[in-house]
C-alpha cells in the first residue's frame with residue numbers, strides 16, 4: 001500500500017495512493033498505463049472517448065478493499081492472475097485495490113489473517129468488494145469446507161452478504177462447477193445460490209480470464225456500478241457472444257472442413273473441431289478474442305475443442321467432451337443417437353413390411369358393412 | 374353394402390400444409406443429418422458447404438413452422454374432418470370404441486375394415502402425437518437457432534427453454550425426435566397405402582385432390 005506525498009490532507013487514509021509512482025517503480029510507463037486503459041475500454045466495448053474517464057477513475061482515491069475468499073477450488077483463478085510473466089497493469093490495479101484478505105497471497109497467516117478479514121468486514125461494511133473462488137458446500141450444515149472453524153457457507157453469508165458486490169471468479173464459485181458435478185456429494189453450489197441476498201456478478205470459466213476480472217473491476221470503478229449481465233448473471237461484455245460465432249476456425253466450419261482424428265492433416269491445418277466434440281456452439285464466452293496467458297492462445301486455438309466450461313453444470317451436461325451429442329440415457333455409453341434412430345427406423349420398416357406381407361395374404365378382409373350411427 | 378362415391382373431404386389448407394410439411398421434413402431431415410454428422414466436402418475454406426446446408430435448414434424451418442401454425446389454425450376453422458376433435462377420439466366414448474376396432478383390424482384380430490370418412494380413430498390419435506413432435510422440433514430448433522443472438526427477440530421468445538433444459542439436452546432432443554419422425558413417415562406411407570388399397574378409402578389420392586371415397590348407406 002503506497003502513501004501519497006502530496007500531503008493534501010487525505011494521506012491519513014491508507015488507500016490514498018500515488019499510482020504513477022507505483023507504476024514507475026514496477027517499470028510501467030504512463031504510455032503503458034494509457035494503453036491498458038484503452039484495452040479495457042475495448043474489452044468493455046466502450047467508446048474510446050471514455051478512456052480518459054477510465055484513467056481518471058483508476059487514479060482516483062477511495063478504491064474499495066477486496067476480500068478474496070477461496071472455498072472448494074483448485075486455485076486456478078488465483079494462479080491465472082498471479083502467473084503472468086510480467087506484472088501486468090491489471091494485476092497492479094487489483095493489487096492497489098487493497099486485497100485485504102486472500103489465503104493464497106496474503107503474508108499474514110492463522111489468527112492474524114482472520115483478524116485482517118474481520119477488520120475489513122467491520123470497518124468497510126457495505127463498501128468492500130468480495131471476490132469468491134470455489135464452490136460452497138451446503139450439505140450437512142456445510143461441514144465439508146471449513147476455514148478457521150467456520151464453514152464456507154457461514155463465511156460467505158457474512159462476507160458476501162455485507163459486501164458492496166461480490167464477483168465470483170471461475171465456474172465453481174459461479175455455479176458450483178466441478179465440486180457440484182453429479183452426484184455432488186458435498187451439495188456444492190455457487191455463491192448466488194448459497195447467499196441469495198448478495199449482489200453477485202458471475203465470471204465463470206476454468207479459470208476466469210483475468211482480463212474480464214480486471215475489466216469488471218474497472219467498469220465498477222469508472223461508472224460506480226456493475227456491468228449489465230445476462231440471464232446467468234454474467235457480464236454481457238464478456239459472455240454476450242457465443243464462442244462459435246467468434247472462433248477463428250469458423251470459416252472451416254462454414255466451408256465444411258472438419259477434423260476427424262487428432263493429429264491428422266486437417267487437425268494440423270486448423271480445421272473445425274465440431275466433430276471432435278467442440279462445445280463452442282453452445283458456450284458463451286469471449287475466449288476467442290481475449291485469449292489466455294496474456295493473449296497467447298486459447299483451447300480451440302491450440303487444437304482442443306471447447307469444453308463449455310463457462311456454462312452452468314458443464315461437467316454434467318457438456319460431457320462426453322469428445323463427442324458432439326450426449327449419450328442417450330438408458331443406453332450403453334457407446335450408443336449414439338443415430339444408432340438408436342437407425343434402429344428405430346429399421347424396426348419400423350421391418351414391422352410394417354411384415355404387416356404388409358400378412359395383409360397381402362388376407363384377401364377376405366371385408367369393408368365394414370352398414371355403418372349406422 | 375353401400376356404393377362408393379366421392380366426397381370432398383380434405384380442404385385446400387389441409388392438403389397444402391400436408392405437402393408443405395412433407396417437403397419440409399424431407400429437406401430438414403437431409404440437411405439435419407448433415408449438420409449432425411458432417412463430412413468434409415470442401416477443399417478450401419472459401420467454400421460454404423455447411424453454410425448453405427444450414428441456410429437451407431433454416432429456410433425450410435421457417436416454412437415448416439408457418440405451415441404447422443396454419444394447420445393448427447385450420448383445426449379450429451376448417452370442416453369437421455380438419456377439426457381438432459378428429460385428432461382426439463380418445464376424448465369420447467364412441468371415439469375410443471373406434472380406436473379399439475381399428476386396433477383389432479390392424480393387428481389382424483378382426484377382418485372388419487373400419488370405414489370412416491375422415492381419419493380413422495387410430496390415425497387421428499397418431500397425428501395428434503405427430504403434431505406434438507412437430508412442435509417439439511420447432512421449439513427446440515428455434516431455441517438452438519436463437520443462440521447466435523442471445524439478446525435478440527427470438528431468444529427472448531424461446532429463452533425459457535434454456536432455463537428448463539440443458540443446451541445439449543435440447544440438441545439431443547432435436548436430433549432424436551428427427552428419428553421418431555422418420556419412423557412415423559415409414560409407418561405413415563405404409564398405412565396410407567394400405568388404406569388406399571385395402572379399404573379403398575382413397576386417403577392417399579385424397580391428399581392430392583381432396584376427394585375421398587365414402588360409402589353411402591343403403
Ligand code: HEM
Nearest residue numbers: 398401402405406408409434510511514515517518548551
Ligand atoms: C422436422 C423438422 C426438423 C428436423 C427433422 C430437423 C433435424 C435436425 C437435425 C438432425 C439437426 C442436427 C442436430 C445435432 O446433431 O446437433 C438439426 C440441427 C438444427 N436444427 Fe433442425 N430439424 C427440424 C426442424 C428445425 C426447425 C423448425 C428449426 C428452427 C429454426 C431448426 C433449427 C435447427 C438448428 C438451429 C440446428 C443446429 C444447427 C447448428 O447448430 O449449426 N430445425 N436439425
Ligand code: SF4
Nearest residue numbers: 247250272273278280
Ligand atoms: S472449432 Fe468449435 S467453436 Fe470453432 S467453429 Fe468449430 S465448432 Fe465452432
